[in-house]
Amino acid sequence: MLTIQDALRQGSGLLQREGVAAARLTAELLLCHALGRERSYLFAHGGDELTEMAWIHYGRYLHRRMKGEPSQYITRKQEFYGRPFRVGPDVLIPRPETEHLIEAALERARGARRAVDIGCGSGAIGVTWTLETGCATWASDISPAAVAVAQGNAERLAAGVRFAVCDLAAAFAPRSFDLVLSNPPYVPDREGPLLQREIREHEPAVALFGGPTGVEIYERLIADAARILVPGGILAMEIGYQGETRVRAMLGEGWVEPDTRRDLAGWPRVVSARLAP
Ligand SMILES: C[S@@+](CC[C@H](N)C(=O)[O-])C[C@H]1O[C@@H](n2cnc3c(N)ncnc32)[C@H](O)[C@@H]1O
Incomplete structure (x- = not known):
C-alpha cells in the first residue's frame, strides 16, 4: 500500500x-x-x-x-472573501478578482439598505454583501440551476438573501434598491476558442459569453439598473480587461461620479457610478 x-x-x-x-x-x-x-x-x-x-x-x-476538469468542480468548493462556497458545473467558479467588486461597493455604498446581485451564479457576491454589511439583499440569475446553487450557499452560510430567476432585473420593481452589484458574462463570443480548456469545456457558457464584443449585456444591465435604483443609488459592475472605455461610455447623462477600480495586476476591473439624484 x-x-x-x-x-x-x-x-x-x-x-x-x-x-x-x-x-x-x-x-x-x-x-x-x-x-x-x-x-x-x-x-x-x-x-x-x-x-x-x-x-x-x-x-x-x-x-x-x-x-481538464477544474479542481473546484471536483472538490465542489471555492473560497470567496474568506468564506467557503459550494460550486459545480452549473455555476462560474467565483474568481478572486471579483472581490474588488465587493471592495468598490463597500467604499461607495456601505450604508445601502437594499441591494441586488444580478447574475448571481454561486451567490458569492450577494451572500458576501449581506454578510459583510447586514443589508437586505436580493439576487437574480437567468439560470434556475445557478439560483438553486446560490440558495444552497445562502442557507449554508446563514445569509438571508432572497432569489429570483429572471432576465437581468426583470423581476424587480422600479426604484427598489440603493445598490446594484453585478458580474455579468463579458467574454467576447469569438474568444471562446482562446479560453483555457478548464474554462471552455467546463464552465457554463451562459456565465462566460457577453455577446459579439463582450459588452452587449452591459447596455441592458445599465438600463435595468437605472430603472430599479432609487435616485442617488449606486451601480457597481465587474468588467473584462478591454471593457472600461465602452462600458463607461454607456453610462449616459443619467449617471454621475463614474469611477474605475483596478485589480492587483493594474487592469480596470470594476466600473461604478451613481444614478443622478
Ligand atoms: C460571470 S458569471 C458571475 C457569477 C457570480 N456572480 C460570480 O461573480 O461568481 C455571470 C452570471 O450571469 C448569469 N446571466 C447570464 N445572462 C443573464 C441574464 N440575461 N440575466 C440574468 N443572469 C444572467 C449567468 O447565468 C451567470 O451565473
Missing part, C-alpha cells in the same frame, strides 16, 4: 506530465478531498498508509483533473 507521501509524489508527477499548473498543490487538494481532511493533515501524517477507498477516490479525482 502507498503512504500519503507516495501518493502525493505520484499524483503530482502525473498532473505535471499532463501540463496541469501547480501540480503539487492540486495533488494535495485532491488527496485532502479523498481523505475528507484539511491540508495540515497531509504534513502531519505523511507516513500513514492510504486506505484502498481513499486511493480509489484519489485516482478518480486525478483522472478527472488530467482530463
